[in-house]
Amino acid sequence: MSVLEELSQALINGNAPKTKELAQKAIDEGMAPSQVLSEGLIVGMNEVGRRFKNNEFYVPEVLIAARAMHSGMDVLKPLLSEAEASSAGTVVLGTVKGDLHDIGKNLVSMMLEGAGFNVIDVGVDVAPDKFLEAVRDKKPQVVGLSALLTTTMPAMKTTIEALKEAGVRDSVKVMIGGAPVTQRYSDEIGADGYAPDAASAVDVARRLAGKG
Numbered sequence: 001m002s003v004l005e006e007l008s009q010a011l012i013n014g015n016a017p018k019t020k021e022l023a024q025k026a027i028d029e030g031m032a033p034s035q036v037l038s039e040g041l042i043v044g045m046n047e048v049g050r051r052f053k054n055n056e057f058y059v060p061e062v063l064i065a066a067r068a069m070h071s072g073m074d075v076l077k078p079l080l081s082e083a084e085a086s087s088a089g090t091v092v093l094g095t096v097k098g099d100l101h102d103i104g105k106n107l108v109s110m111m112l113e114g115a116g117f118n119v120i121d122v123g124v125d126v127a128p129d130k131f132l133e134a135v136r137d138k139k140p141q142v143v144g145l146s147a148l149l150t151t152t153m154p155a156m157k158t159t160i161e162a163l164k165e166a167g168v169r170d171s172v173k174v175m176i177g178g179a180p181v182t183q184r185y186s187d188e189i190g191a192d193g194y195a196p197d198a199a200s201a202v203d204v205a206r207r208l209a210g211k212g
Contacts, residue, residue, distance in 0.1 A: 007036070011041060053200070088115055089205070091205055096145050101149070101178075104146055108198045128162035142172065153180060153185065160190055
């Protein structure tokens, strides 16, 4: 088994110290940080995502794997150039105004980072103008809006309208998700994509960012 295969496996197993050690070993063997990221960590997180979609893994396993991924990223981040680090694109992510739920959003954030996206998490209870500010400052390809309550879903619509009014709606794709959210609601409010779960969010983000 190659060091990169071992690295992917350690990540899938959620073994953070081993993931960090193998990422360092790969670098010491002269591999490019971008290769260790794409052929080691991302391969591992993609498999975690696949298992999560198929109900072979649940939230705890995903969180443990994500923690292992972060330990590997600790080794790679200082070595990756800005261009390499955000090779998949930039995503601004937040839970909409009035909603304080963050587990779903955090899972999506970890899965996106695992897929090589540069994620800017703006937190929970995020007002439309805060999303707008992040779009202007960070120039992401995708904005992800999360809502866990039916009562806060209208804030997704308000946020999209705020982006329109500010004239930046055409420069960014909007994807939405969360327990009460549906594809139909996504179509109704004019979002570009809908993800039923964290693993699907990666596929949607890749498609919207033009990477898959």
